[in-house]
Amino acid sequence: MANRDFAVDVAAYQPTSMSTYKHAGARQVIVKLTEGTGYFNPKASAQIKSAHTHHMYVHGYHFATFGNSASRAKAEAKFFVTCAKKLNVSKKRYLWLDWEAGDGNVIINSTYSNTKAILAFMKVCHDAGYKVGLYSGAYVLRQYVDTAKIIKKHGTCLWIASYTTMGRIDNPDFNYFPSMEGVAMWQFTDNWCGLNVDGNITLKELIADTAKSPAKKVAKPKPKAKTPSICYVPILYGNPNYKVRLLDSAGHYQKYINTNTSWKIWDEKTIRGMKCYKIGTDTQWIPAKYVKEV
Template sequence: MNKHKLKALILMVGAIFMAFLMVNVISQASTSRDQGVDWSKFQGNSGVFGYSTDKFVFSQAGGFYGGTNIPQTTYASQVKSAQQAGKRVHTYLWDGVGGNMTNAKAMMAYYLPRVRTPKGSIVALDYEDGASNSVTANTNAIKAQFKLIKAYGYTPVLYSGKAYLNAHVNTSAIVKAYGNCLWLAEYPDYLVRTSPNYNYFPSMDGVAIFQFTSTYIAGGLDGNVDLTGITKSGYTTASKAKAQANVKKAKKAQAAKKATFKVVKYNQRGVFYPNRTLAVRYTDSDKVRQVATYYRGESVTYNAVIIEHNFVWARYTRSNGLYGFIKLGVTNGHDYGKRVTGQLVSHTYYTVKSGDSWWTIAQRNGLNMTTLASQNGKTIYTTIYPGQRLVVR
């Protein structure tokens, strides 16, 4: 075969391959080519749209950073803004759990009750940093999170780059279980691009959303195209009906879990009144329940009233800044309503630093993580912030 014929053959094979690739991409895109944006705190409280033709929005609810959950303060207002603009709005989370199954489940336990987008809508995991050295552990953590997202009534999606996923995750196992559920980013440069260039499409099984630019408009904004219609999840008539049914079911379940107790009057304070009934709710697996009502007295402020292992406690703060806990009674049994007062104590405080978590602070001070959280009137799923003071003694 001479050189010219070989060159012609190579060009023909290349053309056939590109045609096949484009047919594949086009077939994937046949259901929907709606374009939309994704927002983090950098897009402000109201978010920023690229163009009036944008159909959907992903808003970041927060994520798992440095061993703890940190919510985005802009999430609620961004969701409201997108809804008012008539866009389909979805949720995404920074998934920095790597291959740690405990952290993966704790992250879901924290964020899923806080999702503000409709049932059926997408909850995407932004998995692009912090992966462990074990592909199996990383994959299992993601699958566990997907299972929880699905069980909570949302549509799970995995966001990342093709190279990162190929290096750290068995995407075939995830796609096999959940179908087209990948949201991949791939673009050649940082020039303003208003529509996808499919020559840079990250061709692999399971791609549902293609993020084709991070410069959708001048100044920077991610632009995405929905290839399969997945962003319509939660926004069809059937999905809305199902969502309403799920809301009613959740309310009934929540009502069934509520319990009541009568608070005993504490000596000489006049803050807790006899026969007052308070509703309480579960917050974690350690049977710690948090009362949503706060009471203020003349000389003592009672806050973070909790039930822990059937005992009713009040965390009090005196005008001199010292605080402690008073055991008010138990919720059932023959000791119900028995008053037990605590002694005024001074405490050793720890100031939270960047990168701290309940686990690291507890380890540093020889405490159990749950005990540390409880003695501060919180649970291990409560977010802590740098500068916050915690009682460690």
């Protein structure tokens, strides 16, 4: 399945039907489920049902209000997970943390304390069996979060917001991609296709089935013919002065050797379509047709 999927993220501001987004080309939906420890999106259930009706993949997100408090982060995460379970969000999908300024979420704290709180939130979701990711603007993540720690713990899991211009954008312009390590998805507009919904493009596979496929039976290789240990170069064409020219491993012709001589064989390979024996260095390969095995 291709890594590049269009996805929309929806909240109570968007309609309950996902039909328009599906027809515009979106294959995935990230539905806002919760905020803080008390708000639940009243449209979430209907939005998820509509997404499934239109054969779209569903993830969930939570808007943070915990700032840099690890204890509040854990409480919000538990609330988020409880709601995700009630809505039957598949554990093959992602639970995203939306950590940005707004609704009382203070981000101007130390990078260390911010990152610690974010990781505390993500751990609760991860321990509940979900895939996890972190959303915010590119500037916020660069200035206030140690994303290297996030990536080290959870892999490629960043969902980055960065717009080339405000207003309608239908397709992402990767000339303006916010190059950062660990980016799983890029939110490139807040007005995708003129539908007044955020437009996102995935950069990694987010919807792969985690079920293990049955192990494939691998045919055992046929035993390789045993290479003789000694070979003899007989007199050829009745001429004791006739010599045989050697090749190197790349197929370039090298020096000549006398006939009526014996050599130890070190290896065997096909060169220029001929079976050859290595009788010295890598520049000393003799075609097998000129020798007798002893």
